[in-house]
Amino acid sequence: MTSVKVKLKQNDIDKIKEICAAHNYEPGELINVLHQTQEYFGYLPAEIQEVISWELNVSAAKVYGVVTFYSYFTMTPKGRYPVSVCTGTACYVRGAENVLEEIKKQLDLQVGETSDDGKYSLSCLRCVGACGLAPVVLVGDKTYGRVAPDDVKGIIDEYKDKD
Amino acid sequence: MDTIKLTIDQQELEVPAGTTIYHAAKKLGIDIPVLCYMELEDWNIENKPGGCRICVVEVEGRHNLAPSCSTECKDGMVVKTNTPRVMNARRTVMEFILSDHPKDCLTCPKSGSCDLQDMAVRLGVREIPNEDIAEISTYRLDTSPAIIRDIDKCIMCRRCETMCNDVQTVGALSAINRGFESVVTPAFEMNLEASPCTYCGQCVAVCPTAALTEKDYTAEVIRALSDPEKTVIVQTAPAVRAALGEEFGMEAGSLVTGKMVSALRKLGFDKVFDTDFAADLTIIEEGAEILDRLKRSANGDENVRLPILTSCCPGWVNFFEYHFPNLKDIPSSARSPQQMFGSVAKTYFAEKMNVKRENMVVVSVMPCLAKKYESQRDEFKVDNNPDVDYSISTRELAHLMKQANMNLNKLPDEDFDKPLGESTGAGVIFGTTGGVIEAATRTAYELYTGKSLNEKVTFEQLRGWEGIRKAEVDFDGFTLKIGIAHGLGNARKLLEEIEEGKSTYHAIEIMACPGGCIGGGGQPLHHGNASILKKRSEAIYREDAGKKIRKSHENPYIKELYEEYLGEPLGEKAHQLLHTKYFDRSTKRQFKI
C-alpha cells in the first residue's frame, strides 16, 4: 500500500492515545481503534499505525497486516471530494464500467488515486444498496443515480469552482 | 482415550480420537504430501493454516476434498488418498502455486533443498498452463546482514509467521494485503533491519523455499583464504559438529568433529580453532559474575540485580534490547563465545603469532544467523576492524566443502590447533538448551563451595526439552535456583515475571532457538523433523562425556591465557576484551513517537 510520510504532532499522538484508552488498550479492539482513528485523521499513515501498535501492544507488522487486509482502511488521504463509483453487480450490468472509464478520463485519476491538489480521489465500491438507481456514482455523501458516461462531465463541473 | 476406526486406501485402522487423516495415514506408511503443514512435536509447534491444499484427500460422503493435515478422523470414515480426482487436484493446485513462483531453480540458493522443488518433482508437474499470461508477484529484495528476503518466492505457507509471532513472539512479520497480493513482510514493507527482527533465523530454518535465506559470506571467505597477506583463522561453534554430517548424507546425530577440522585445514585456514575454547572462557567470566552478584546480594547490596541472565545468544540479546530495554542491566555483560574468541584472537593470539590485526581474518562457523549480525556490531570493532570478520553457517560450510570437492565421509579425523582449539566438555554443551547453565554450574559450584565435583559433573535436572525448565542445585547448603528457556516466546514469559517482580531465580539461561544452538537458523534444514534436533543434542552430550576435562576452569590453555595476558576474571583487561554493554534498541523503529 502506498503511504505518505507525516510528522505527528503531540496533540495528534494524544488523540490516538485517547482512542486507545477508550478501548481499554485491548488488542482485540484493534479494528475499532483503526476505525475511530481513521474517522478522525481521514487516513492511517504508518506513523499512526506505529502509535496504535505500541499503545495496544500489538506488533506493528500485525497492525499493518490488518490495515492492508480491509479495503475500508486507507493509508493515503482521500480527496476533499471523494468520487466513488459503485461496481456492484446491478451497476455493472447497467454500464458502470463505462461510467468509471469516463470519470478516470475526466479526472485524470486511476482508481485509488488522489489528485495532486488533494481535491479529488477516485475509488470503487461494492453495492451501496441503491440498485434501483444503477449505475450509481457518489461524490462525498451525494449520490447520483442512473449516470450515463455523458453525465459525468456535468457532475464534475458541479465541483469545479469549489475548493 | 476414545479410539476411532476408519479405512484409508482400503486398509482399516484404529487411531486415538483427535488424530488427523494425515497422521493416521502415516501409521499405515502412506505418505500424503504436505507443503505448508509443519510440526515440531516436542515443542508443541505446529503450523497448520490449511492453506496450500496439497494434502487433500477424498472422504466418502463429503462433497469436496478434505485437507488431511487438518481434518480429524471420524468413526467409519472412508478415505482415499490417491484417486484420479485427488491426484489431478493436487497437481493442479501445485501448478497454481508454481505459476506464481520464479523459475530460476538453477541459480536459486535453495536449489536441492527446496520443499517446493521436491514437491513439483513428486507431483510430476511438467508444464504450467497459460504460463505466458500468468502474472507473477514481484517485490523488492531485502538484504540484511544476516537474512535475505526474496519474497517473490513466498508461497504463503505461513511457517515464518508461526515461528516469528507464535513461537518467538518477535512480531517482525505478518501477512499483508489480501488475495493474490498477499505476502508476508515486516510492518509497512520495511526492511528487516528496521523491524524488531532478532535474526534468530527460525523463519529461515522453516521456509520451504528461498523466500528467506541466510546472507551468504562464503565468497568473502574464499577471497580471504586466497589472499597471501592474510592469516585466516577459523572457529567452529559446538553445535556445528553435531549437524554438519547431515549435509553429507550422514545420520542425524553423527559427530564429525575430527573430519570437520581436517576439512577446514584442507580448505586452507591457517589455524583451525574451536569456539568451545571461548565458551570455556565465557564460563570463567560469566561464572565469576554470577558468584559476584550472588555474594554482593547476600551481603545486602541492593544495587545488585538478580536473576542474572546468560548472554551468549545474539538472537536473545537482540530480543531484549528491542522488547525489554528496561532489563538491559540484568544479563551478564560477558560477550558471547564467538566475540570472546574474536577479541582474544586479534589481540593475544595475533601478538603471539606476530600478525598485525588488519592482516588477521577471523572466520566463524556457526549454527546461527544472528551471529552474522553480532559480528558486525560496532562495539565489536577496533578501528572499524571487526573482531570476527565473517560468520558463516553450518550450511554455508557444507557448500564451501562441496565446492572444494570434499566429501566429509571420506576425510580423516584431525585435532584442533592449539592454544585456542583446546576445550572442555563444558564448552561443548553450550550448543544445546541447558548446556550453558550446566557448564556455568560446574565451575560456579566448585568456586563457591571450594569442593570438587569429581566425576559428578552432569546435572540432569538442567537437561530436557521443556520450553521453560526450573531447577535447583544444592551449593552445599545454598540452593541455587535456575531457570532455563529456549525459544524467545518462552524467554518472554520469564522476562515478564522479572518485570512484574515475581521472578525467584538466581540465574536464567536463555537460548533464542528451540532446542538451543543445535536448532539454530544456520543448521542443516530439519524439514519439520524434530527428532533430528534431539539426536544432535544427544551427540553434544556424547562429546562432553568423552572429554577428559569437563570443567571450564580446568582448561589448561584458559589458565595460561589468564596468566599470560588477561590477569584476573572480571579484571580490567578481561573487562575490556571480554565484556560488553547493551543498548535500548526499541528506538530502532523507523517512526519516532
Add this chain to the structure above:
Amino acid sequence: MHLMVCGGTGCRASASDTIEQKLKNKLEEKNLENDIQVVTTGCFGFCEKGPIIKVLPDNTFYTQVSPDDVDEIIEEHIIKGRQLTRLLYKDPQKDETIADAKDMGFYKKQLRIALRNCGFINPENIEEYIARDGYEALGKVLTEMQPMDVIDAVKTSGIRGRGGGGFPTGLKWEFAYNNQSDQKYVVCNADEGDPGAFMDRSILEGDPHSVIEAMSICGYSMGSDTGIVYIRAEYPLAINRLKTAINQAREFGLLGEDIMGSGFNFDIQLRYGAGAFVCGEETALIHSMEGSRGEPTIKPPYPAASGYLDKPTNVNNVETFANIPVIINKGADWFAKIGNKNSTGTKVFALAGKINNVGLIEVPMGTTLREVIFEIGGGIKDNKKFKAVQTGGPSGGCLTEEHLDTPIDFDNLLAAGSMMGSGGMIVMDEEDCMVSVAKFFLDFTVEESCGKCAPCRVGNKRLYELLTKITDGKGTREDLDILRNQSNVIKDTALCGLGQSSPSPVLSTLNNFYEEYLAHVEEERCPAGQCKNLMKYIIDEENCVGCTACARVCPVGAITGEKKKVHEIDPNLCIKCGACMDKCKFNAIFIK
C-alpha cells in the same frame, strides 16, 4: 393521516430527505402539522420507482416523487382529497394507473415476513414496532418457554440460514446450547458484502428492533447474555438506526438486566466490518471481531464450540433473525407451511439488472423464477429478450430460460448449478456477454480473496486471466478445458465457502452457455456484442459518401480513403473507441 416517506438508501439517494423536510414545512405553513404526521420509514422495496410516499389510511402509493411535487401533494391530496394521478404507478402492460400497492404486480405475489415492518413503521420509534406485535415474541419466550422449547420451535419451523449457507438455524442454536461455557455469544452477521444485495441493510434501516428481539430470543435459548452485531462500516444509516433502537430497547427494559422481570440479562454491542467480503464466512467474521485479519480457519472447531474469544458462538444473518419473532408469534407450524418441504418460509431477493421493477422483494420459497422476473419484476427492460438470471451473488451461477420454471429454494438452485446465497438476483438480457459476466464475478473474487489458500489466491487469478484471454479473442478450445478443470479443482480444494463457490459463475456459464464460449474462441466473436476487443468497426460501402469526417476524428489514424470515395478501417490499428461511428452522419459505420 400519515405520510410515509421512504427513508431507504435508494430513495434517500434521490432526495427523499428533502421531500420529507419540504412536506413538514408545507404542513406547518398550512397549520396542519398536528393533524398530518410525516413519518420516515424503511424501504418499501420498489426502488425502481423511488422516491416513494405512501399516504395512510387510504394507501395511496406515490412513485418517483420529486421535491417539486410536494406542494401539489399537500394542496391536492391532503387538503382537497384528490389523488394525484400523475404520481401513481402505471401498469406497463395494461397502461392503467394503480393507487394501492397491493394491486400492483410488484407486490401481488409477495409475502413479507422478514420485511413485514419495512415501509410500515418509523424505525426510529420503538413504540411503532411494539404496536405491530413487537417484543411480544420475546415476552412469550421469557415467560412461557424453556430454552429448549424455543430451539424446538426454531427447528420445527424448518428455517435455514438466509446468509448463504442454508444451514438449519435450529440445529445451530442447539449446538450452541449444548456446549457448556461460562460465556457464550450471539452474533448477528450484518456485513452484507454481496454486490447487488441489500436486504440486510433494508431490514436494519427499516426494522432494527426485529433483529434486536430475535438476538435476545437466541441469547435466551442458548444461554448467552451478550449479542454482537458485526455491521458494515459503509452502512452509516443502518448503524445509526440500530444504535437508536438499542438505546430505546434499553430504556424500555427490553435489553439489559432482568428483562421483563424474568431474570434474563442480555445486551448488544456493535463491531464494525471494514470492507472484506470474506468476513461473511463465520470463522473469518469471528477473527475480524477479534481484531485480526479476516482469514477463515478450518472447521471444526465450529463457532458453536469455539468461536469469538474461543467461546461458544452462534452466528446468524440479519434476515434469518428477522424471521424469528414471527416464528415464535405465529407458530413454527404456520411458518413451516410456507414454502417447500426443505426450504420453508420466504426469501428476500434484491432484484436488479435489466428488469423493469428493480427492488427488494420477499416471496415464499418455491415461487418460480418466471413469477419473480416477469410478474413481480415486470419483465425485461426495453422489451429485450431474457437471457439469464444470476442468483447467489459472486458465489452463484447464471441460470437460463430453461430454468425459469424452477421453484426457487435452496436445493433446487443448487441442483441447477447456482445457489441461494444471500439473495442477489441479477437479470440479464441478450446484450450481456456471459463470458464477461463470469469475468466480472471473478474480478470480484480475485479482489476479495483473503489469500490464505492457494486455489483461491492464485487459482482465481488464473481463471480471471484465462477469461480475459477468451474475451480478447485469443482463447483456444483447449483453454475451455483448462478453465473447466481449474474451476473444478478450486471448487474441490479451496479452504472456505467463498473459495469453494468462487468458480460457480464460470462453471455455470460454461455449462449453460458453452456455445457462447465457443463463439469467442473459435470464431473470435462475441454474440452479445459486448467484448470490445472482438468488435470490428466496418464501413458500409453503400452508405459511405467519403466525407472524411471519420478519418479526421480517428485518434490513431486507422481510417484511410480518398475524398468522396469509400473509406476503410484498418482493424489492426483500430482501438474501438467508437469516435468514428459517433461522427458519421450517414450511418455508414457499424459494428460486427
